[in-house]
Amino acid sequence: MPPAAVPAPNLPHPAKTPRPSVIALFLAFAKMSLAGFGGVLAFARRGIVEDHKWMTADEFNETFALCHFLPGPNIVNLSVVFGSRFAGVPGAIAAFAGLVGPPMVLVMVLAVLYAHYGQFEVLRRILAGISCGAVGLLIGVVVKMLMPLLKRRDFLGLLVMILVFVAIGLLRLPLQAVLLVAVPVSIGTTFFMRRRAQS
Numbered sequence: 001m002p003p004a005a006v007p008a009p010n011l012p013h014p015a016k017t018p019r020p021s022v023i024a025l026f027l028a029f030a031k032m033s034l035a036g037f038g039g040v041l042a043f044a045r046r047g048i049v050e051d052h053k054w055m056t057a058d059e060f061n062e063t064f065a066l067c068h069f070l071p072g073p074n075i076v077n078l079s080v081v082f083g084s085r086f087a088g089v090p091g092a093i094a095a096f097a098g099l100v101g102p103p104m105v106l107v108m109v110l111a112v113l114y115a116h117y118g119q120f121e122v123l124r125r126i127l128a129g130i131s132c133g134a135v136g137l138l139i140g141v142v143v144k145m146l147m148p149l150l151k152r153r154d155f156l157g158l159l160v161m162i163l164v165f166v167a168i169g170l171l172r173l174p175l176q177a178v179l180l181v182a183v184p185v186s187i188g189t190t191f192f193m194r195r196r197a198q199s
Contacts, residue, residue: 022094029098042141
């Protein structure tokens, strides 16, 4: 008798779309970065998941969660991890260059203008309005990233997320201490849920 088939691990299926080229990665991340006043995360998720469909919502959440554990800004880590996944080292360089290159040039130009015209009250009000819009975008993308958990009814995952938010955001506990507890709990929760789904 043939041996019994071993069940495959319950991993999310990759998005079934053509792999982006190096140029496409550069242009996509350049567009995200130039559109992302106050933060690129909302535009990165929209571009990667909704517009180009290069990742599923679950894949984006898992990749972005991984980027939190790497040193450096999360969105920069995301560009490098995402680019290298699809096009290796050239892809990582292209995505990183698209993310930081155009905004760096724009910021230098704006810095010169602000040095000359920053004392005007109307400019300060404009910047205050942009910051409010950035907060709204951040709230919107957090809600979208929550949807896969809600659709799967992953209440344990939601509970861990809420506890981490309370510990860091409200109680102001040290990030390292919270992660030392939250990471093993998250891994154990995921393992338990997948074993339960397979049984």
